[in-house]
Amino acid sequence: MNETSGGTGGAGHDVAARIQTRLDEIARPDYDDPARTNLTGLDWLVFFGFLLVCAVGAVLWGY
Amino acid sequence: MATEQTEEFVAAPSKKEALFGTIPVTREERVWGFFDFSWVMIGLAIATWAFLIGGDVVYFLGLKAGIAAMVVxxxxxxGVVVVSVLGDTKYGLEHFSLVRAVFGRHGIKPLIYIVNFLVCIGWSGILAVMFGRAAVNVVNQLADTSYDGDHFLVALFGLVALFSAWLVVVKGPVALKWFNRIAAPGLSVVIVVMLFFLFRDNSWSDFTAIEPLEPFGDPLLDFVMVVEFSIAGGLSWWPAQGNLSRLARTQRSAMWATIVGLFVVTIIAQTVGLMAALVYEDADPTSWMIPLTGAGFGIVILLWIGFANITTMSVQAYQVCVAMRQESVKWLSNMSWPLLVGIFLGLSSLLLIKPSAVYDNFFQFLYWISVAYAPIIGIVLVDYFLLRRQTLDLRAIFSHKKGDPYDFWGGWNIAAFIGVAVGSAVYILLLNPVSLEQYVPGFEYMTASVPALVSGGLVYLVLTQLWVKRAGKGGYGS
Known part of the structure; x- marks a missing residue:
């Protein structure tokens, strides 16, 4: 396979060094990523409410 | 597709490391929005394993109670898997990198190289066997032969499936995304076709009138047995889900895409499996298709289901190989990606030596997954949400220095392992995974997985508060 890197270290790159470089980027206090936003209370309510309604509804209907 | 693959191969080393290794991903490297991630999840959901789990419900419950138990x-x-991997999405972490904050940098090694590795080899082997059996059913139909489930052709076709999965995985997550874009819609069609043929010959009341094959006779016990292996099926996706979720763009999209695929579509696929199993009084999905739809459709469906199994095997192989590339194990982190994937899938092929041995022990395999994963997941939930309030020290996760926050005791968090031991013991007391005996009462009301998850998490919480924190370990503060 034409795998020039992909974690092989074939190009002489050190994985730990790359992680440190990456950490310098993503561990900055001003690093912006939508994935860092935690779920809101409403998210949790809808999520657990959906699963609970499905489970209770299924038991009442099928058991 | 060609453009994306080209982009992948000319990507900077760090980007490729992030996609194939343990480097955290950045915002730009998250390749899956809600739509793509949903298709990945749907591709996972409609593999033959869903039909197999749904089919095996036939031993305990009829249609309505079976659906209810599978939903619960x-x-x-x-549900617990989705929540427990939100940290992977938040920080873009490879799953077991995140778990270092709980078990320690060395403590994750038994989880990766024993638990996760064996689970994934088992899954890949089972799916390869089922691919082989589906293919042999096609051969039997076309050549008018009657090869059984242990015929060498099953193993041969299983090897073809493993090799095909290798071809997909070496291309990485972009290839997985495109593979799923093809497989998942086709599988959705398969389910619709199966439903059409099932309802063509049977009414709803026909289905609900069919009795289960081998129930214990206690309705509550039968119900909870199905609930239990449905829980186990969900928990078994924990490591894969963690590694896939890190590529989602937001926590919300990761959560709901997973619910769409692994909950909603899984229920549909398992229900179709249960209906077919009730009609044909056989739990093996590969035996339904030709009698159900006729030779022409049946062969096409079997081939497509085999194709879907390759999708699932690919996802499993991707996540386990990414996990194995922890940078603290240099010879693995520096190993060629195709070679690493080849070794994993090659070991899975050992299960093809006697296909029925794997197939006939499918549920013991599922229960054993819960014995291991339920307490681990409980501990991760307690640590991430209760003890750390969803905030991790990224530098400490990758630190190898003694005395750093997640170093614990020489890289091992003993409290976490005590929690796992207690949780696993609780599971086995409530339900012996081999004999299905219950040594203490309560399984019918609690299942075994839930008490194992809760007890493991509680023991960990108490030990951390009373011992780990006071010892100044774990970076919890005072």
Whole structure:
């Protein structure tokens, strides 16, 4: 396979060094990523409410 | 597709490391929005394993109670898995990198190289066997032969499936995304076709009138047995889900895409499996298709289901190989990606030596997954949400220095392992995974997985508060 890197270290790159470089980027206090936003209370309510309604509804209907 | 693959191969080393290794991904490297991630999840959901789990419900329950039990079990199993991997999405972490904050940098090694590795080899082997059996059913139909489930052709076709999965995985997550874009819609069609043929010859009341094959006779016990293996099926996706979720763009999209695929579509696929199993009084999905739809459709469906199994095997192989590339194990982190994937899938092929041995022990395999994963997931949930309030020290996760926050005791968090031991013991006391005996009462009301998850998490919480924190370990503060 034409795998020039992909974690092989074939190009002489050190994985730990790359992680440190990456950490310098993503561990900055001003690093912006939508994935860092935690779920809101409403998210949790809808999520657990959906699963609970499905489970209770299924038991009442099928058991 | 060609453009994306080209982009992948000319990507900077760090980007490729992030996609194939343990480097955290950045915002730009998150390749899956809600739509793509949903298709990945749907591709996972409509593999033959869903038909197999749904089919095996036939031993305990009829249609209505079976659907209800599968909904309850999947709501619990998938629900806790979804929540427990939100940290992977938040920080873009490879799953077991995140777990270092709980078990320590060396403590994750038994989880990766024993638990996760064996689970994934088992899954890949089972799916390869089922691919082989599906292919042999096609051969039997076309050549008018009657090869059984242990015929060498099953193993041969299983090897073809493993090799095909290798071809997909070496291309990485972009290839997985495109593979799923093809497989998942086709599988959706398969389910619709199966439903059409099932309802063409049977009414709803026909289905609900069919009795289960081998129930215990206690309705509650039969119900909870199905709930239990549905939970186990959901929990079994924990490592894969962690590694896939890190590529989602937001926590919300990761959560709901998983619910769409691993909960909603899984229930549909398992229900179709249960209906077919009730009609044909056989739990083996590969035996339904030709009698159900006729030779022409049946062969096409079997081939497509085999194709879907390759999708699932690919996802499993991707996540386990990414996990194995922890940078603290240099010879693995520096190993060629195709070679690493080849070794994993090659070991899975050992299960093809006697296909029925794997197939006939499918449920013991599922229960053993819960014995291991339920307490681990409980501990991760307690640590991430209660003890750390969803905030991790990224530098400490990758630190190898003694005395750093997640160093614990020489890289091992003993409290976490005590929690796992207690949780696993609780599971086995409530349900012996081999004999299905219950040594203490309560399984019918609690399942075994839920008490194992809760007890493991509680023991960990108490030990951390009373011992780990006071010892100044774990970076919890005072």
């Amino acid at each position: 079990g999947n709501a619990i199993g998938v």
